[in-house]
Amino acid sequence: MINTFRSNTSNSATERLIDEIGKNNIKGSRHLVICPSNYGFTLEKLIHERLGLVGSFNIDITSFSKYSYKKLQFVKTPIGTEGSVLLVKKVALEKKKELKHYFRVVENINFAVRMYNTLKLMKLNGYNANIIRAKAANMAGATRDKLFDIAVILEAFEKEIFDKYTDTATRLEMLKNQVESDEEIKHTHVYFTGFSDFSVLELAVFEAFVRNALSVNISMVSGKGAPNEGYFPTRIANQISNLNLQNELLGEETETLEILRSSADVLHKNLLSYQPVTLTKKINDDVYVYAENNVYEELNGVAHEIIRLVRREGYRYKDINIINASPDYAPVMTQIFERYDIPCYVDIKFPLSQALSASFLLLATEAAKFSYRRDKVIALIKHPLFINSRLAMNTSQDGSVKADIFLYENHILKNNINFADFKEEDISAEGGRFEYIRKRLVSIIERFSASNIDRAGSSEKLESEGMENIESKTLNKYEERETESFDGKDSYNYIETIYLGEMLRKEGQKTEVNEDSRNRKQMDVKEYIAVCRGLLEESTDTLNNIVTKHRAGQSRKEGTIEEINIRANKILEELFVTAEQIIGEEKGDISMFDQYLKTLISQQSIAMIPRYLDSVFVGDLTTSYITRPKIVFVIGASSSNLLSGKVGASMLNPKDTQMMENENMPVYPTEKDLIMQERYYFIDLISKVQKKLYIGYSLNNLKGEGQKPSEGITEIINITGIKPESLSLRYSLDNALTKEDLENVGCSPANTFFTYVANKESIHSAKDPIKVLENLSSLKNSLPEELIKSLPENLKEEECIPDENNYADYFFVKQASGNYKLSSSALETFFACPYLFFLKYGLGVKDRAVGRFDPASIGIFVHAVLQEYFGSINKLKKDYKSLTAEEIDTYGNEAIEKAFSKTEGLIIFAKDPESKLKIDNLIQECKNLISDLTENVGKGDYRPLHFEEYFVYGEKPDSGICLEDGKKLCISGIIDRVDVAEIEGEGKRAIVVDYKTGGASTKGDIKNIYSGIEIQPYIYIMGLREKHPEYIPAGGVYLVLAENLNKDGKSYRFKGQIVTDIQNFMALDQGCFLNASSGEKSSSTVLPFDLKTDKQGDVVPATSLYPISDLSKMEKMTDWVKGLIKEAFVEINKGCFEKSPHEGKGCDNCFLKGACTGAEDKDYRLSITNTGARDIFNKYFAS
16 A cells, blocks of 8 residues: 655655654554665654654665665675676677777776666666667667667676676666565555655566555655746656556555745745745845855855854754755865864765875876876876885985975976886986985886786885886877767767877877787786785875874864775775676786776765764755755855756767657656756755755856856845855954954864964955954964964064065065165066066966976077077178078078077977977077078168177166165166167167067057056166167167967068167168158068158158157157156055956966966956057157
């Protein structure tokens, strides 16, 4: 007999069902409660609390899978999901040549997991291989081929398990007969709760219970009459009504309506209905929406609010539930909550791959698979378990292995060490320091290639013997991705092939793709597992030390991080045993084992065990079972996490399932079903909150990428009118006005210590520095003595407010005279982005030295080539106009050879064939550059005379930029080139030339001079006067080389401002001037502009954007730049370092992009137009 208990909320429906258990729970009765597998623990607790039971031996709470395992475990050997996935991987590889659609992706890491999910979906819906194959014959395109492949793999999979094993779906198929014949069931009350639907196999088992059990009771949810009732599950009710049960099997139908509090009732009925809602009562006291700048501020704000709720409002930790919408939050959240001393039980399963032991093995096999590829090696040596006890004893001179590893990483990158380089002894002075690390690396990787390795995976022999050099080989790698085809026939063409060789070429690394890996050594899976066991055994002491050290820093005995790492080794051993049992004799190279290991680990997770009676519950919206918490926080609720539509893990997309339904082959659940299910769970969550709901997100994720609020947040805002606030701001030191506020900021000794350290150096940025100063002093005084002693020396000093107008001492070199000095490039950096200036010149952040073919190395090389070439021509006193092509080629080759020997970055990079090819191309480009520039110089009288001229403007008493306090600012720099021409009756004119090899964006526009982002030529003019007072400055220009290299037909004309008079035109490009004098517009390959004749018959620039018409205006322009620099000094001295990059110097190519969330002003600092700048300068010149 079946009894149904229906309600508008899942909690109410389940509680009515539990009441029925209590009603039937008489002496001698037996009760079987079946629920989704992840609901069991919470449901058992709820049953005992609601019925007032101390214990119950007659109530069995289980799931379909657990019950089938219990009843059928002795029929055949049961295998879990991990074993089933391995079998799928095995049969898919064996059947690869028979596959029509998936043959390219069977080696993909996630393929076996997704394929097993698909096979299970098919079996749960009642389809075997023959049915699938028959239905596929009536379909077309990719869907037909997919189903054909699924049938092939399913058939092979079932043959593998037929004699020996039973998987989850097979046991469920067998359970129906077991229930029908089980005498015990006839005396048992059976209950189902938490289900929105049954699979075909589950429904068959359910029907067997209905026909044989003493009674069957089921809870259901209905949203009848609500605007959003379409999201409520109705499928299960339809399934039961379609069973055509006899009247005697139909029992009572009980329907209840839970009355919710005002705000919950409004949201529960209207959320996601997108219909206008009229509120009868303002909602502002029990629903809160927040938005924070980043994940850390969000989680700190939530932690602060939890502490306040417990301490100030009397809630218990167990009254609070957190629904975590973002999978990336869990590890960060556990660390932050431990700092606040908040006990929590995380119901979210942690991926095994995040555990130290598992990640170490994955990195080791990756490094072996990719033959010592640099990125894989660096990841491996930086892993905490790389440092075993043996390595720790063999330290370098400073005794710090960790420090050496980071320095070794720098050494690797700087010297372009890659692939087989790691197997050779590093005999360099710097590299010798890291030999013990390199030997440990080789000892790990070579174990996966040794064919006669013992079962213990010993490394002693490998470390003592020399390693033979093996050429680097890599496999083709295929990745799958849903994509639209271009033939218009199949919009879900599933396969896209990505070759690993192409991926590596993007990093400037040459690889030889070897599809069949004939040169790799072969081992069986058992041998590889022996190696893994050996590595884990070696790292046992290190792992224990890490766990012990982390535990010592916590006030509670054990945290989530320790639990994951302690349990990981046991889980790995269970996986190894499963693998040995199922695929132990499989033989192959490291690529084969790497696939199997990733397949095993990727689909395994670690479920936490509750450690405290009074703790915050952290769960997931779709899988965690929560009852009636008083407080709920929904965190990470961005559009990419909550209600995002990212669901499902099968191989079938919506087009496939629709075509299958058209052929009378429906499957459930489809992607659409899962999306609707997630939305229902969110609506149902609202009904469970008893007191307060908090929901929010971060504006930027952990990668620094911008995020938007989810539909759930926008709907709550639209319905309630609530405005988002900031929890983290509420608990900032700025807003701590009372002792109670300050206690809420500190919360725990560990967090008080953290808050003090984090805020000590940023008092100047506070709204009320004096108040923050007082709060910091109070925080420090509240710390335990041992924590105060652990503070760095500079943080033990008494707090003080820095002089807001004296930041110059931090950013400028202070000379003995009291004057300040700064480089010209630093000034341009400040104008481009004040925050970048702060990071580079205040904090000293700099890009890591990497031996690669980058703009910096190219720039150094090209600068050196031009210096050597022009220097040799001048030394030989050759006339540029009369140089022959042979002479240019000879002198050019000599200059290139000398420059190459001086450019360390290129020498390091020229180690592999592809790099050498790039260098050969660069050399040819430099030859073309020399030829073109020689021709340009020969067109006039200006001659390159000075190169790489270092100067300090301000060393002489009458130079420098005078400041308000009587001191002066000196500016240093290096002038790339000075071109000089003798002008009859005037003297020697000079034009300073600044090479740009890495910045094709350099325009030389007058608006950029006005904005300060292209003022280096004028600073160089100041330096020119200091070094060579005999010269008359007649121009400051850029020579942009990067955009011209290797582009035929492009000229190397100057960009920037020159004096626009006849003398300069003639001295720079005589031919162009003479052509323009004849009345025609004349183009130039040297001048920054073309020339024309105006109405008065004078030769002038063909554009009006070059206002420096005589030498006096060049002087005034230089004075204007001095004033601009003086203003910059004042801004820097005040500490004005906003994240406000100039629009022409965006964030995309900034090497510190990862340390910055972008411009605070999203429109950047807009520049003036060229015309506007010209008009301003014309007025300035006329004044």
